[in-house]
Amino acid sequence: MNSHWVPGNQITLLENGEGYYPRVFEAIANAEKEVLLETFILFDDKVGRQLHEALLKAARRGAQVHVLVDGWGSPDLPVSFTKPLLEAGVQLRAFEPVQRVLGARVNLLRRMHHKLVVVDGKCAFVGGINYSIDHLAEFGEQAKQDYAVEVQGPLVGQIQAFCRANVDAPQPARGQWLRRWRASLRRKGVDEVTGEGALAxxxxxxxxxxxxxxxxxxxxxxxxxxxxxxxxxxxxxxxxxxxxxxxxxxxxxxxxxxxxxxxxxxxxxxxxxxxxxxxxxxxxxxxxxxxxxxxxxxxxxxxxxxxxxxxxxxxxxxxxxxxxxxxxxxxxxxxxxxxxxxxxxxxxxxxxVELPTPGRLRSAWIAVRSMVVFHALRRFPDWSRQTTTRAPRVVPMTVDPDPS
The missing domain is CATH 3.30.870.10 (Endonuclease Chain A)
Incomplete structure (x- = not known):
């Protein structure tokens, strides 16, 4: 496994956007040296604009700010959103930019689904919360229930190194870079279960x-x-x-x-x-x-x-x-x-859930249907991998002329 247990961490649970956004936006806005952010979804809405403001504050203070978004999850960021960030020095990149056929997005598979933030190598955020208003209760009945953690302590260094690998290493060399990083962690003995604080x-x-x-x-x-x-x-x-x-x-x-x-x-x-x-x-x-x-x-x-x-x-x-x-x-x-x-x-x-007792014929049909769908879905990843063998693209965003 690519994990290395590290003692001495402080892990704080953050629930929903109400618990997550204030903490992560404050940390980013106060960054002095570096912000590393990876997310599946970033929308130009109330939440996205709050993140936008925090990123600008960090960049204008002189921090190196790197933002990686997924091309499928964040396909329609307007120039009015990206241009101020780029002009402030924020490095914006898209993982596998969206491809459209007759207006429909078609490259759905193999997405960058991380939700990671590392600030100054001192604190990190990991979880399932994207940057969109549907993670706030004010969105209404469709607001999402979700969780993230804030990490302080030695584990932050591992998360920072992982995100930096996505910035520093050329795409074909990334696997080799990560292998060297993991080998160095093993040599340092970080798997030892000692020290105070949470083991993570x-x-x-x-x-x-x-x-x-x-x-x-x-x-x-x-x-x-x-x-x-x-x-x-x-x-x-x-x-x-x-x-x-x-x-x-x-x-x-x-x-x-x-x-x-x-x-x-x-x-x-x-x-x-x-x-x-x-x-x-x-x-x-x-x-x-x-x-x-x-x-x-x-x-x-x-x-x-x-x-x-x-x-x-x-x-x-x-x-x-x-x-x-x-x-x-x-x-x-x-x-x-x-x-x-x-x-x-x-x-x-x-x-x-309390399942009713179906008749014998219906029970047999349920068993057959479940077996067929289960085996089809469990083999789906292998089938999908055969459709493409190329490495995913990570493309820097630029300020394109406004089409209007």
């Missing part, structure tokens, strides 16, 4: 050497669980081995609670997850649907000792195609706090 690891996935690292951390925690597994994930359709580990945990007496979408932003996501319900519930797994608003979180807690917060969903694209980043924490205080926040929603805003 920064775990990423790519489409090269580290395709399954996040999933493997999840599975290791599930296999070692003794009391309770609580997973809150927006897009839940993991692979066979992940599901097998969950079922085995439930059968050995572990309480397994899945906190999933009841009011999804995309209906097909819920329909896919529902194909797994019967298979999981027969093993004693509890499934709760969150009905207050769309769930966008990607978090989990095991035995109130292990926890993770990040950008990775538990579906084929996140686990097998997208570039993702999670923080994993071994700290009882943090794990209990995160568990408590989810449990509060589970008790007040969720409905426990």
């Amino acid at each position: 690891a920064f775990v990423t996935r790519d489409n090269n050497e580290h395709r399954s690292d996040i999933e493997r951390h999840y599975r290791a925690a599930i296999r070692n669980a003794r009391q309770r597994i609580l997973i809150a994930n927006a897009y839940f359709f993991p692979g066979y081995r992940f599901l097998r580990d969950l079922r085995r945990a439930a059968r050995r007496g572990v309480q397994v609670d899945l906190f999933l979408q009841g009011r999804p932003d995309m209906l097909w996501v819920k329909r896919a997850s529902e194909l797994l319900y019967r298979h999981l519930m027969r093993a004693g797994i509890n499934i709760y649907e969150y009905n207050e608003r769309p769930l966008h979180g990607k978090v989990a807690v095991v035995d109130n000792l292990w926890a993770t917060v990040g950008s990775s969903n538990l579906d084929p694209t996140s686990l097998s195609l997208n570039l993702e980043a999670n923080v994993i924490v071994r700290d009882e205080a943090f794990a209990r706090h995160l568990c408590g926040r989810i449990d509060e929603l589970l008790q007040t805003c969720c409905q426990r």
Whole structure:
């Protein structure tokens, strides 16, 4: 795995835009040397303009500011938004700029799904929250429920080095650069479990050497669980081995609670997850649907000792195609706090799924349909990888003439 456990960290949970944006905008605006920001979505709305203002403040103070956005997630940033940043010296780049055919975006696969910020090498932010107003309650019934963490301590250096690799290394050499960085961390012995503060690891996935690292951390925690597994994930359709580990945990007496979408932003996501319900519930797994608003979180807690917060969903694209980043924490205080926040929603805003008993013919049809869809989706990443072998493009943004 591409993770290195580091002790001595302070990990703070930030919930929804109300908890996240004030902290990250303040940190960016006060930056003195460097801001590294990677995000899937950046919109020119109320939230995007607040970030815009903070980035300008940092750049005008003399800080080096680097912003990487995903071309699919952030396809329509206007010149009025990008030009002031570029003129202030902000380095703006797009990962795989959007491609359109007859006006429709077509290059959906293999996205840069990180939500990362590092300021001056002193603090970092990792999670699932984008820069758009739909992460604030004022957006209304479709406002997203989501989580991030603020990190202070030695782990910040790992996150900073990862983001700097995306800035400094030429694209073909990036894998080699990361290998040297990880080897140097091992030589320094950062895996030793010593020191005060939270023990934490920064775990990423790519489409090269580290395709399954996040999933493997999840599975290791599930296999070692003794009391309770609580997973809150927006897009839940993991692979066979992940599901097998969950079922085995439930059968050995572990309480397994899945906190999933009841009011999804995309209906097909819920329909896919529902194909797994019967298979999981027969093993004693509890499934709760969150009905207050769309769930966008990607978090989990095991035995109130292990926890993770990040950008990775538990579906084929996140686990097998997208570039993702999670923080994993071994700290009882943090794990209990995160568990408590989810449990509060589970008790007040969720409905426990109770499957009706279908007739024999319908039951057989459900089993066949679930098997076909499951195997098609679990092989989807392999099929999609065969459609392209080239390295993804990272393109600097420029000030183009206004077409109007």
